[in-house]
Amino acid sequence: MFETITSMLLTYAVTALWLIVGTAAAGLPYVKGIFQRKVWRTLLLWISYIGLALALLWFILIISQWVRNGWWFVEGILKTILPIMLIGYVPLVLYTLPLLRRLRVSTADVSSSDSMITTTDPRLLIPIYAAAFASGIAAFHTIFSQPTLPGLLETVLMITLYLFVLVVPSYIVIRRYQAIMKGTFTVAPLWKRLLKFALAGLTTAIVAIGVVAFQAWSDFHASKLPEASDMMNHHWLDEGGGTPTMMTGHQNHANHVNMVEVAKLTGDISAPADIHYELVAQKQEVTFASGAKIEAWTYNGEVAPELRARQGEMVEVKLMNRDIDKGVTIHWHGYNVPNAMDGVPGMTQNVVNPGESFTYKFRAEQAGTYWFHSHQQAAEQVRNGLFGSFIVEPSEETASYDEEVTLINHNWNTDQGEKTAFKDQDRVQKMQVKPGKIVLLRLINANNQSQKYFLQGSEYKITSIDGTPIRQPDRLSDQTAFRLAAGGRYDVTFTMPNHPVLLKLGDSTDMEGPSVVFYGNLPPDPISFKAESSLFDPSQYGKPADSELTSVTRFDREFRMVLGNRLGFYNGKMNYLWTINGEVYPHTPTLVVKEGEKIKTTFINKSLSEHPMHLHGHQMTVLKKNGKRVQTPWVTDTLNVNPDEMYEVAFIADNPGMWMDHCHILDHAAVGMTLHLMYDHVMPSFEAGVRSGNMPE
Template sequence: MEDNLYRFILLLALAGTILGLISGITAAWLPYLRSAKSVRRASSFLLLLAGLALAAGLLTDAAYIGIGIRGSWWAVEGMALTVLPLLLAVQLGVGLLTMPRLARLRRMPEEEIVRSDVLADPWLTVPLLAGAAGSGLHLVRQLFAQPVLPGLTEIILSQGLACLLAGIPLIMARRRHRLVLAGRGRRKAWQRLLKHTGFVVAGAAVVMAVFVVYVVAGGSASKLPEAYDMMNHDGLDEGGGPPTQLAARGEHAGHGAAHSGAGVEVAELTGDISAPADVRFELTAQRTELTLASGAKVEAWTYNGEAVPELRVKEGQMVEVVLANRDVEAGVSIHWHGYDVPNAMDGIPGMTQNAVKPGESFRYKFRAKQTGTYWFHSHQQSSEQVEKGLFGRLIVEPAEEPSPYDVEETIVLHRWKTDRGYRTAFGLEDGTRTLPIPSGRTVRLRIINTDNLSAAYLLQGTLYAVTAIDGTPIRQAALLPENTSFQIGSGGRYDLTFRMPGGPVYLKAGAADDPEGPVLVLSPDNDAPAPVFQPPSGSFDPGSYGLAAENGVTTKTAKFDREFRMIFGNRMGFYNGVFHFLWTINGRVLPDTPTFVVKEGEKVKMTFVNRSLAEHPMHLHGHHMTVLKHNGKRVATPWITDTLNVAPGDTYEVGFVADNPGMWMDHCHNLYHAATGMILHLMYDGVRPSYEAGTRSGNLPD
């Protein structure tokens, strides 16, 4: 519901801008009309446009009120406090000043209707132009600079800008009215411009100077510090819960004191790893040239020189992985995506370890307690390193149980940068691959999306069930209707199961009519015809599938110890000295994003609100989230995930139990968004940092 309302609001802002400009310019030409007939015709046209503009404004108000009534007031609070006052003032002006005057114009006698002083009345023009300015400001803020949780300064500045935008046409209209009364209102445009050339040049110089100052100051102020620890934030958010020692020390003695005193360091949070390893792997990060099935070449960085290596272990085993770095100069790490390892094994340079530089190594060791489909990747400059190939598969099988499936296939979707441009592939297969499977066999497909964007999939030729999401099994997973599509966000994983039919089964990433994208053909006779995909009949909804997850946060009476909210926006600005299109959390980017502080054992609720123009797959390290509500409504079957894709306009409420002490990243898994600061941290009370991030240490996590 909310996503449609947000799109509707955008359309209304665009319509209000266009209608205001057309009507304002038309009203400005009224004094130049010679006949009463022309004036009446123009007045009728203006009355219609003004009515439509007013209707657009009133519908905008109603949409915001509707969102607020549905329990999401704080999702629109920023716009309501910074832009809506101007829109309301303009609506009053159009409704009470402009439209009555236009209506009177149509009834005036001919000798009065053509009088220049009447037609140059500022209140015929100003509200319409102010409406265009207000709607334009509204549109720009919606697209490029959403106000989120605004402070008093931002509210005052926004109202000042709004008054300036509305005041400019008022000053111009009043001046022209005086000129018309003095008989000098018909001066040609080029004459007016020539007269005020000095003013125009001076104004342009001021604008240019302000722009230069903005570029220099903004670029300098956005530079990340040479050295910082990952807890060094301006805002510690306790989520409305009981006071924490961490926040108290930080508030009363500065951030440095918050890192000292009693507690445990991140480096000590290894879990019990005293037992010898049951399985041991060695992974070497190195530069490699890969070749896709099409022949396209990839200048890749890989583990062990291969694309998407697999680590397969059994539940309960002690796993040891030794990471070495042969020649990746920036350093590397391994983050176990979706696997809730102890904090010191999470693989975040500057937070849980130092980056592994060329010639160095690091040992990861943890007990395999979760079964399912997972993956691993470097978290050092991950926007670049994951794209180049520093990732692999982690499959954890049940300890004693034999697999109930005859055939298993793990499919990893990735977008490679090649010598032929970007190519999307299943592993290295960027075309069609055929896999022979006899009919009657039970099949499990493990699908992993390592791309930065979500991907839609079609599995056609059989009925199938989604038996796990992000490694967590779904109880009583039923067969979905024929031609049901499904979508996996960046970092997400689905397990699909079915019985192989007598004919071929086709899996495709992308739209049915998209000729690009990889295709997997499962064929009982290895001689399947070319795939022809049908448009999907519906889309899989995990919120109404199988049995609901049951844990400490799913009951309707569950009480949360802390509640946090994350509002996603976008704006133009600098990050680390470079001008970017920024993706923000609560209006800020790292290191100014808040740090969420919790205590071990607490029940925590997070609310994600996407007010930006893009989807954001939110990934919380070290924990699994249970999805409780979508767009204000409780989902029928809460499900468990570690990477939740939040589409534009969407709102989700998720809950989890704080049962894994440490310092944890919570970030957008579109890694380009994370690289420009769409990151915050979940911090346990009593945990102290062990490492330093920044260029001095070479630890550069994103």
Template sequence: MLETITGIIVTLVMTVLWGWASLIVTMLPTSKNNQRLKSRKTLLVWVSCIAFVVDLIWCLLVVSQFVRYGWFFVEGIIKVIVPVMLIGHLPVAMYVLPKLRGIQPAQQESISVDTLAKVSHPAMVIPFYAAAITSVMNVSSHIFAQPVMPSMYELVQLPFLLLLILFIPFLFLKRKYQAVRRGEFVQQKRGRELLRFGLMSVITASIVITVMVVQVLAGTQSSKLPEASDMMNHHWIDEGGGVPTMLSHHQNHGNQSNMVEVAALTGDIFAPADSKFELVAQWKEVTLASGAKIDAWTYNGEIAPEIRVRQGDIVEVKLMNKDIDKGVTIHWHGYNVPNAMDGVPGMTQNVVKPGQSFTYKFQAKQAGTYWFHSHQQAAEQVVKGLFGSLIVDPRSETEAYEQEFTVMNHRWDTDQGKKTAIGYEDQAQWKQIQSGKKVKLRIINTHNQSQKYLLQGTDYQITSIDGVPIQDPDRLSDRTAFRLGSGGRYDVTFTMPDRPVLFKIGDYQDDKKPSIIFYSDAPPANPSFQAESDMFDPSQYGKPAKNEITPAAEFDREFKMILGNRMGFYNGQIHFLWTINGEVYPHTPTFVVKQGERVKTTFVNKSLAEHPMHLHGHHMTVLRKNGKQVMTPWLTDTLNVMPGETYEVAFVADNPGMWMDHCHNLDHAATGMVLHLMYDHVRPSYEVGTKSGNLPD
């Protein structure tokens, strides 16, 4: 983040300096006498030299990014921006400044025609304009359109645009130069020259605006999502460098005989259910503890209803839609259900419209803390309340906890503004627990942004991440805070002491976010707590996860996901877009794997925001962070990648189907940060788009 902001500031300064130099070189022929010409020439040289120093600082920033973060962070800059910068700036350094230093005005008062011709020659002026324009392009690339894995079109578009923009100034300058050579240029008319410069700028700007308008119109049309598609990008099949897959073979030869449809990947739906539930999606006005009212969409009219089962149970959940017009589904977040039960409209099922129902059935093989939510326009529906918790108790409890709390925090839009709440509680809660009792907090973050949590007054352990137990978890002091990305879960355990314990979202003094104060005897009058001094790091905690995925393992396929941002169009409207490999859905690649393969993915966050990356149907083993092997690889289904970070994760392709892999900041997913993982022998069964009403994000 700091490097990005510094880069923007440096390129802005660079643009101002080269813009100033362009104005000075334009005004050289209007100098009233040789002394004035000499002083302007000296100023031009100094401004240019300072501008080159800023250019050098920018180059050093690029080099430092390469050294610190690696090639993925600078590939687009080096392939797209650096060549344009060289085109715009090298002629000034290698041709213009030496020529400029060679121009020595005579001692007499008036300026000779030969000197005027030299300073007004297009070859003397155009390079400064080019330097200024390419600096603007550099600023634009930092703010609006980061080049990532550039295509041939991206490689040539900026040089072409540069030539187009310089065409009009060249015509003006050529005409002025010819007038000087004929002795027809009047030096004293400075105002006329400024007017000519303004007219040239207006015409040039008009060309740029025209190009931009054409791009806007084209972007508006080309960005519209199709009315119907099967969610695959058939034009960008990424096989991760592995052996050719059955899918590519079928695309080339049209043989579909060995394929299986997503709809058939149901698991054993005929086994008798051990646990049955009904969830009714419906509108309801909900009131929080503070009295704030929510115009909510709910399951069963509740905030965060709980489904609780035992490991090994066959679970059956019937979803009915009472009155949610846009339709609903249930996605079992982090739970590796059969593909047809994953709850993604247009990928694994059709959306459940008002009056309709859908029955989910799967075996609860994984113990732990999970949650569920609608995946139909999730950026809207989860925010409005269509979510709940899924708790799977282990078949045999290895350690008993005498008190357990599911802490599901959410940020609501209420009639009193935005409120963060734990269930219905948006204020401080007080809970009495006898000292010596073992307590488990199942913490689930349903907010789009990561949240910081505190547990103070006792040491504690984080015993599970995303439902997966940590081997030999260390004890953490009460001065250690921890952070959960959107969709992430931690199980936190502690033994109740004989003093108050504070669980808090955010800073311990933040009264706007809820807390829970545990006490053993009587509610304390004024419990005091302190700010944290450390932040929990899962890469240095407990023992490494035990599975066949290790840093030394060989992988059948390796993918990379470069996470970026740019201004652009999505579904016909201008947005701040969140991109994967420079593209937004449905133009992002489709990753293709074979069943049983070991698959590695590298996340590279070049953007200005964090991205909790969530892979459906699988847990990922985290192997490396920022190029270095982590001390304790751990399993996760939602990995929060901060700006400037890289992670290498891997998984075994052991759950056939078609799976979403997306940012769980659902606003980011809604504007394109989505791609799909496809097993090579699976083909789509459903369509997304307005035609079907299946609108996942």
């Protein structure tokens, strides 16, 4: 993030400097008096040196990113922004600076006509404007349109548009210079010169806005989501450099004898259910501990209900929709259910409309802490409360704890403003635990952003990440904080001491908001909160994951996902878009794999936000961070990738189907940060879009 912010500040500063220099240089012919001219020209020269130094610093920053993080972090900038910067800055160095130096040492003997000719020379002014526009484009793309993987056509178009915007100021400068050379130029009053300058700026702005408007008009129409689709982008099939699949060169695969439809990928569900739940999606007014109220969307009228099973059991969950107008589903987040049970409307099932039901059935193969939520317009539905926890106990009694507490946190919009709560508890909770007892905390972040947690008053261990146990976890100091990705889960254990222990959510140092105080014999007095000394890093914790993927030297397929952002239209509405490889869904690539292959994916975050990347149906083993092999590879299903970070992860293609792979900041997924992984022998069974009502996010 430091590099991005620094780049932004540099480009904005340089843009402002060149606009100042350009405005001042345009007024050079009108400065009277030898001393005033000397001062004016000297200032312009030194400001130009400063602008050039800042531009050089920006270039060094980009090169250092290349050296430290790799080509993929800078590819878009070097292919698009750098050529534009060179077009602006090379003439500046070759012509403008020498002219400014010559003007600075001019003597009083220089005739006014010669001075007028020199100070209006297009080679003095046009490069300044070109440098200002180039720096402005670089500044714009830092925030509003991260260049990621541009092709030759995109590069040529950007350079062409840049040159087109330069036409107006260049024309005015050249016309003035020609008039001076012919002796027909007259010095107009100041108000006329200011008016002409304003009109020139307005004309340039109109040209620039016209170009942007034309592009926006094209984007507006291209952004409309199809009325119906099978959710796969068949025009951009990314096979990861592996051997050709059955998808290659085929759009209709029904004739392949080995093809199977998603709806048939149910797994073996012939055995009777060992445990059965019924969940009714309904609207229900909920009152929080503080008294705040919200019209929540719930399962069974309860905030975040907990479902439990034992490893190996056949689980059956019947979902019924009472009054959620747009329909609902259940996605088992992090749980590798068969594809037909994954709960993605339009991909693995049809949405469950009011009055309808759908039964999920699968065998609980994985033990650990998981959660479930609706995947129908999830940015809205999860925000309003359609989620709960899913706890699977190990088949053999291996518990090394005495007390167990599940805490699932979420942000709510209540009648008293935004509230953060563990379920419906938005204030301090107090729980009595006898000293010496081992406490297991199952922490689930159902919020739309990562959350920081503190556990103070006792050393502790993080024993599991996203349901997968950590091998030989180390003890952590009570001043070590940990951050949980949106959608992520940690299991945390500590031994209750003879004094209170505090679990606190968030960065604030006061005791407002959700927290839990564990105490022994007597309820505690207010306890103090200590500042953190370090932040937990899973890449340097415990022993490496027990995975065959950590020793693989050659993968069957390798995919790259560059995460960016840009301002634009999505489904006909202006929005801040979050992109994968420069595109938004449904134009993002479809990743194609074969069953049994070992797959590597590289996440590269060039955007201005964190992105918890969540792959359905599979666990990812983290191998590298920022190009370096991590000390302790770990297994996750929701990997938080911060700005300017790069991760290499791997998984085995062992769960056939069509799977979503998206950012779990659900607002990001809702405006494009989604793509899909498909096995080459799987065919769609459903369609997404307004025609079917299946609206996955």
